[in-house]
Amino acid sequence: MTLATGATVGRYQIVSQLGAGGMATVYKAFQPALDRYVALKVLRQGIMDDPDQRERFEREAKAIARLRHPNIVQVFDFDTVEGYSFLVIELIDGGTLKMKLTELSRAGQKLPHRDAARIIAEVGEALDVAHQQGIVHRDVKPSNVLMSRAGRAIMADFGIARILAATQQTQTGVGVGTPEYMSPEQGQGQTIDHRSDIYSLGVMAYELLTGRVPFHADTPLAVVLAHVRDPLPLPSTIDPTIGQDVERVLMKATAKTPAERYASAGEFTHALRTAIEAPPGAATPTTPAPAAPATPSVVPAAGAAPAAPTPARAAATARPSAGLEKRARTILQWQMDLLLQVVGLVFLALELLLIARIVVTAAPVELGAPLLAFVRAFTDPLVVPFQGLAQSILTDPAVTRLLDLAAVISLVVVFVVSRVIDAVGRRIVQRYVTAPPSTRW
Numbered sequence: 172m173t174l175a176t177g178a179t180v181g182r183y184q185i186v187s188q189l190g191a192g193g194m195a196t197v198y199k200a201f202q203p204a205l206d207r208y209v210a211l212k213v214l215r216q217g218i219m220d221d222p223d224q225r226e227r228f229e230r231e232a233k234a235i236a237r238l239r240h241p242n243i244v245q246v247f248d249f250d251t252v253e254g255y256s257f258l259v260i261e262l263i264d265g266g267t268l269k270m271k272l273t274e275l276s277r278a279g280q281k282l283p284h285r286d287a288a289r290i291i292a293e294v295g296e297a298l299d300v301a302h303q304q305g306i307v308h309r310d311v312k313p314s315n316v317l318m319s320r321a322g323r324a325i326m327a328d329f330g331i332a333r334i335l336a337a338t339q340q341t342q343t344g345v346g347v348g349t350p351e352y353m354s355p356e357q358g359q360g361q362t363i364d365h366r367s368d369i370y371s372l373g374v375m376a377y378e379l380l381t382g383r384v385p386f387h388a389d390t391p392l393a394v395v396l397a398h399v400r401d402p403l404p405l406p407s408t409i410d411p412t413i414g415q416d417v418e419r420v421l422m423k424a425t426a427k428t429p430a431e432r433y434a435s436a437g438e439f440t441h442a443l444r445t446a447i448e449a450p451p452g453a454a455t456p457t458t459p460a461p462a463a464p465a466t467p468s469v470v471p472a473a474g475a476a477p478a479a480p481t482p483a484r485a486a487a488t489a490r491p492s493a494g495l496e497k498r499a500r501t502i503l504q505w506q507m508d509l510l511l512q513v514v515g516l517v518f519l520a521l522e523l524l525l526i527a528r529i530v531v532t533a534a535p536v537e538l539g540a541p542l543l544a545f546v547r548a549f550t551d552p553l554v555v556p557f558q559g560l561a562q563s564i565l566t567d568p569a570v571t572r573l574l575d576l577a578a579v580i581s582l583v584v585v586f587v588v589s590r591v592i593d594a595v596g597r598r599i600v601q602r603y604v605t606a607p608p609s610t611r612w
Contacts, residue, residue: 183200265317268316284413288440308328311326315328369435518592529582
């Protein structure tokens, strides 16, 4: 139910509606007692009907209200009045980061990389403060990042994500969170910690730098499954201006396994900002740049060790090797994919032969005998690997029935083994070929 302009909710008078979502509607409101404008986030009616849920709402709202940081929207009050449960928060009148990205997209533009790094760093600071107090946001995304008129990023909606976590359901049907930014463990309904927020922040950084989220699909569930099982497309394939160092940072932050990600949001944002702000040709953030020689114009004496390479020379040497490594990884991935396809075709042929044998066995004798003899000639070596050729010439009906039973068992075994090989092969490609070196070992 939408609140009309001029309506009064508790001590607050509605001025206008600012936005609406599946779980809440946000209004600009006036608080006469303090002569100030605030934002009223009114939860959808019915969410707080359960007394246990209402108690959780109050407990979580108190925890969120204790958060104090320039990059966290301040919670002033919370209440339930006449069936409306709401949070009273600081009014930030610069819109959301999502709105800014939409405007840029319509103009065919993207955020400059340095601005993206600054915004991600500010959101990372806010998350670190919350994580230190045991609060996980659960729904890090651009629409939950408010922008001040000065351009400062302010993280919002800690309270909504925590409160709704008890219901374990949103309109998407896949749990609390937004599929496009949801970590693999969150998508699978597992217990999550602060590293889930780091994954979501990494996806948001990916979007700010490339202009798009990693995965699109027809349904929210399909997007969640992509986060769970598919490697993220390399950012440099979308925007070639993204350097290898930046790409490596993004891939580490969005690793499928939480233990392989950065330990904190601050660690991730520091690495990202360092990689983006490093001058062209500089060493990677994790490797100190080589020192330039003190007297480069002096010729070394005979027998003396050669002078250390300059940073420019080291970079010139590193760039080709990085390109060669990337091409080698691409070739290796292609070769492994081809190998998996060949193995899959072989197993598929075996499955079809075994199915044919089982089907023909059930056919009338006058129709199935010639075809069955032909199929048995190919499948008996598979059914009885060491004695198949000898057994294929036996005419004893009892032996034949045993072999036909073995064909059924072999079909199940071949099917299971082929799926295991495919799954293991895909995992190897994802972990040791597709992923950058820093996340493979």
